[in-house]
Amino acid sequence: MSDIKRVVLAYSGGLDTSVIAKWLEVERGLEVVTFTADLGQGEELGPAREKARAMGIPEKHIFIEDLREEFVRDFVFPMMRMNARYEGDYLLGTSIARPLISKRLVEIAHETNADAIAHGATGKGNDQVRFELSAYALDPDITVIAPWREWDLTSRTALIAWAEAHQIQVPKDKRGESPFSTDANMLHTSSEGKVLEDPWEETPDYVYSRTVNPEDAPDAPEYITVDFERGDGVAVNGEAMSPATLLAALNELGRKHGIGRLDLVENRFVGMKSRGMYETPGGEIYARAHRGIEQITLDRGAAHLKDELMPRYAELVYNGLWFSPEREMLQAACDHSQDKVSGTVRLKLYKGLASVVGRKSPHSLYSEAHVTFEDDAGAYDQKDAEGFIKLNALRLKLLAKRDLG
Amino acid sequence: MSDIKRVVLAYSGGLDTSVIAKWLEVERGLEVVTFTADLGQGEELGPAREKARAMGIPEKHIFIEDLREEFVRDFVFPMMRMNARYEGDYLLGTSIARPLISKRLVEIAHETNADAIAHGATGKGNDQVRFELSAYALDPDITVIAPWREWDLTSRTALIAWAEAHQIQVPKDKRGESPFSTDANMLHTSSEGKVLEDPWEETPDYVYSRTVNPEDAPDAPEYITVDFERGDGVAVNGEAMSPATLLAALNELGRKHGIGRLDLVENRFVGMKSRGMYETPGGEIYARAHRGIEQITLDRGAAHLKDELMPRYAELVYNGLWFSPEREMLQAACDHSQDKVSGTVRLKLYKGLASVVGRKSPHSLYSEAHVTFEDDAGAYDQKDAEGFIKLNALRLKLLAKRDLG
Amino acid sequence: MSDIKRVVLAYSGGLDTSVIAKWLEVERGLEVVTFTADLGQGEELGPAREKARAMGIPEKHIFIEDLREEFVRDFVFPMMRMNARYEGDYLLGTSIARPLISKRLVEIAHETNADAIAHGATGKGNDQVRFELSAYALDPDITVIAPWREWDLTSRTALIAWAEAHQIQVPKDKRGESPFSTDANMLHTSSEGKVLEDPWEETPDYVYSRTVNPEDAPDAPEYITVDFERGDGVAVNGEAMSPATLLAALNELGRKHGIGRLDLVENRFVGMKSRGMYETPGGEIYARAHRGIEQITLDRGAAHLKDELMPRYAELVYNGLWFSPEREMLQAACDHSQDKVSGTVRLKLYKGLASVVGRKSPHSLYSEAHVTFEDDAGAYDQKDAEGFIKLNALRLKLLAKRDLG
Amino acid sequence: MSDIKRVVLAYSGGLDTSVIAKWLEVERGLEVVTFTADLGQGEELGPAREKARAMGIPEKHIFIEDLREEFVRDFVFPMMRMNARYEGDYLLGTSIARPLISKRLVEIAHETNADAIAHGATGKGNDQVRFELSAYALDPDITVIAPWREWDLTSRTALIAWAEAHQIQVPKDKRGESPFSTDANMLHTSSEGKVLEDPWEETPDYVYSRTVNPEDAPDAPEYITVDFERGDGVAVNGEAMSPATLLAALNELGRKHGIGRLDLVENRFVGMKSRGMYETPGGEIYARAHRGIEQITLDRGAAHLKDELMPRYAELVYNGLWFSPEREMLQAACDHSQDKVSGTVRLKLYKGLASVVGRKSPHSLYSEAHVTFEDDAGAYDQKDAEGFIKLNALRLKLLAKRDLG
16 A cells, blocks of 8 residues: 555545644645535535545545436436335335445546545445445455544544544534444434444434434325336426435425334344434335336236345445445346336325325336226136136146155 | 036125125036135124025035134245245235235145135236135136136126025125225235225225224334244234234234334236235234344345345245245245244334334344454454455456556 | 138148048148248158148148248247257257247138148147147237047048048058158157157167267267357358357267267146157257356356256247247347357267367457466456355355254 | 463364474474374274374374264264255365364363363365354354464474474474465365466376376266155165265266366355365265255145255255254254155166166155156146146236336
8 A cells, every 4th residue: 555645535524534634734644635415415625625625635635526316327227126125124225325426526636637536434434334345346456445444533532632632623513423423325314322222122203314304294195196107217297307406305205294204133244233214215115116117018028037136236336345246237127118118106195104096107017908897898818817827737737646646 | 517516606696696696506507616715814703604694505515704813823924934025015915915825725626526626806906816816826727717717707797696686685784886906914904996096195084994093103112022932023012912813912012002014016917007005003013023033043144035035035925925935935935044043032012113122032133242343252353344344345346446546 | 610711731741631631631621731831850841842732632731831941040049149958968859849849830811711720749748738839929819720639530440541542642661550650841850659668668769860879879970060140050170150040060070970969858738758769860969059158258157047048948849838928028038149159169069978179269268367377367356255255145144143042 | 371271172183283282382382182093085084193192182082083984974964854055066075074073172171171272274165154153053152272373383384393392393394385275075175285286287187086087987887776765765685774975986986987077266255266176976966866856755835945055055965064053043944844755766876976866655646647748637637737837827917008008
């Protein structure tokens, strides 16, 4: 690592990454380039610029970018086309953001002639893996610096002392221990640690920041529609929207109705279980809507294959393998199925529930003629069922003859 | 079929199967044995006996049995151990009952020297397949008679006329067309047909019979616990219960809180899509609770393998292949994982939501020591993460070196 | 079926399909269009034209086409990209030809204003399923006529009598029973039935027609090379060849060295087991060569995903679901991986064995620097392995602490 | 690691592990317990005892054990029941031996109050992972010492100098560089490194030690039978044998006929590709025989599920996850299918080929009555096929109606 001169840091503007920026300079003798992405985390980015300047980062090395549309269009939507949920429930809100950040870190490294990137993820979590696998997949020669795995500032006290010794402002609310830690972007807010560490204890209400408590949500349900074209959402309530605008609109609806809260004990890639709390208001609505439109537009063979491939896909995204041949192969299979996944889904939002109540499509495969209990005008010959059953049964009969005597 | 003399009919006591019973006798010259199972469908079975008697079935050929415990213990619970949901959502309430009914039909056929069984499922649905594949798997020489695929009583008018011509009582409410058809057992009530046939139209509230509308559910949440031992539920709120009693208790809780309603367009095994409405109040709570206890007691490798096998398992159950080597193999894999799936899950029930809010177990794999942000006393060496990431990245780096130049 | 006027028949020129042609005319009152495909089965097609004329088929309704290049390029090669083998061994030589024949049957039906197609496959086999599923997938309104499932000419005697009564020439060697039946195309020759029906009896040597007995093959091995580009074979021994030419060249090599014989008991889609004998001389060499080039050009993630998807893909092809969304999805996943599957494989052919002995590629992922026991100049840090193992072990340790502690 | 006092070393008696034994004593100050397993590697174990004594290991700390029966019965056979082959070909001969060695290392550590185990695998290979994951899964508190990852004796010269400096005998043939390295046990011999490192170069004949060159094998084929009971081999040529005896007998047959050579470029778990040469003479015959008996005794559903699960299973074994919940779950699924996998397989052995030519079983599912082209006496009604095809086609027709207009 001795040849490294310049490093691009994933910089939030918060205390921890400010300390990292300074530490890279002071302890490692590196020039620091900061990269701050707006992924819709709901924080202003102006202060990040101010703080970077205050640390003496030259203007041309302060990168602040609005990646919201790219995030939703090229990461969230493809993942949603697969109906991905990790371990049955988790909509992968943090996992899906990391590859995009890494992609920009690497690109900025190339633009600025930096030889390394750095991130503020700890050595216990998944995010370090996601950052780094993505980075290595995009530039095999890049060096990754993960200060949390290396330094000795592992206690809050040590960190704050170091910050103060190096003229980094420590906001009042960061002086004490935070009762939990969070990550946020357009898709979700996650919280974990401290008050959440006992999986038997209910998550305190103050942990939630993106949704009202269902008990405080409106007493009347609200009906909405989501339109899809070729597998991706394009409109809410009939109003055409860009990907990020659409997700923002659903987030607002989900927030209001208390939708998308999840309390989960999950298995980390690094080997231990952790307990997380997730709020994915718009994502939960979107995920249900997407399944709704697939119900009438996807053939059974395609739908079942997708369901079988999904857990693997979700695991890959969770483990940080977005930029891997196998994720791309699964995506290719998935995307092949989405050509006719177009139409409108109607949902009822009510106190934490987002229920599909109607779906229609110009490409619907649902045939009332075939399914009706009424006269079907010859669409379906019930006698075909006998042969169908007989031949499906044949191997079972041969088996029974052998085994049951 | 000319040698068939006696047939065991799956008999509900309703108009349709009464007509079938008489039709088998009159048109086919068969002695009819009736079998009526109590699977917790919520109807009294006394009338079924009366009606069978009224049709002249001898007492020894009227079989009425309470199968609730067997149903939940040997069919519902094993399926729940797999977290089975068909097409992402459906808890397979109808699918899982058919094999048990077929099993008893075949056993009673053997007891009564009957050579055939008969059922009242139509030629368009899945149930015929489920009844018949199960029957053939248990007795390869059995004959199955499916009158709905054979006779010409396919209109309501014709059926009622035939019934009246043969002294079968037609209840007033069966004279007109029913606005939808239902199937019910302990696990769920399903409804489909007629008013539900347009998948864009919301299910009318009068279709629901097992749950209150979430909007009418109590305004205050209710907290409950479910205890598991070796993968199966054993207690609710600390009170030990048999399988069927436990499911009944959860059904009551679910009904009260409007839990387990599902509006689905699904893919039938016979090839068309159909729109169904399901109410699975206790099942939905149970399914979530089971996932909750698995979260802390199941190793990641076991959990992920189960998730990958689940869609196939659900498809097998849906398609009527309960009694197949492959379902049994998947069950063996699943059951192998459930030895330590014991402990307590706490859920919050509120207006349609059943949310896991806590879980604990004497066999918990969750380790606060490993996951904590605090000092972990050496449980985990963050430096290990670097090697872990480096070697996971190696193949991606080699790939990038090749593909990115 | 009463409206059907014209039918396109898959016509081999042999006795059976000649009888079918006449039967469709005489018994069904249909105009018959014949379609004879050259798939490299090794028979001259001139006689088929003569026989069709002799039956009075008008010239414009006699279709004889050389489909060899399309067959290999669009069907065999894509399947080989997946390394497909059914039930571990069978290279799907018959299965892969049926969809192409059906495709042309349907297209010719459209060109000639025919409303139906017909084939000569029996009601016990897989081929009827493959022909018909393909046809329905390409034209949902087509009618398929399968005389073997309908007529009463089910004994050889009856068939020959009918043929003679209708002025169809019966070749001498068709008068007696054939000791087995065969299907052949460029990819393979299959044989089944009669002398092969006892799976304990070794296949008599006279059944083989495409390969010499390994015992009679040359005593000296022969070394060859096969070049691949983007997953497909493009040259043999350095000589560029079209797909069909290449397969023909490998067939000749395989024939000479006795390669590609397979004696298999397999599971038919219609439910019973059958015993078949296959000769796939060039296909076996090609399949091994393709795996050989993948060994150095495919990433592990891609390779393992392909291996996991392959059995499903092979089952779909075997079952006649070539034209299905799920086969296409799997193909999309597979094809995504083949971009860099280019290079040269060297094989040793010797008395039934086709062994990969060398492979090289401009896109090789094999890195001597990484794998060498010698000094690797820092390509790989052995200390990384410790962290890699420690974190992979973490969940197992936690499990052991619980279960063994 | 400072508290470690005694270590159990996997000791072959060769130079490398002798150096390790001394190094652990000299450099680490540990008491060394040696464990030498007879897994049928074909070396005498007496010298290992002598050498251990010569290094001053007390008699009670020299463990030499014949594990051949346990190895074949509890490791090789279960794996063969799954038809496991890694990356399409490799029969996992090295992979499957490591967990057994680790198991005994851990057990001996417990017996001798040792706190650590040690092995001689390098930091670049899979074996370190297999040893260590197995050990940690069996004792989460064990310490594993892997000198090759730690010491500086990484060149041959340094190692030999150290050996001589510490009175370890260096055999003459170990003074120079070996042209490749090998691992051997009853199941196979593998070779890799040096002369094998260029994957384009054919493996020189002198590398092979367990099989004759097919070109030198007998000119006449030899026919043998293998009997199976419940999935495991029990007799060769009608002679009942224990698992290890049976494998030895097949090894002898395979050696003679040049069977089971494999030249492979494979993907290591640690991320790079390596080129290996494997000889698995008896294993190759056994694997083919097992598939042969399954062909007639396994139902299609079971067979196809096994084929789909196999690649994952093979990957787990290869990666060292034998002692993992997911491998055990897959084994449970597999083993559930083997109850009736009994009978006799006949194979022809000839110049590298082991071909199944016949199979019979009291539990055969093969039904000549169903498959015959002759009159089947009503076993199968060909008309059933029409309904079977029609309903399998229904979804494809609906799809075609939508997509093709």
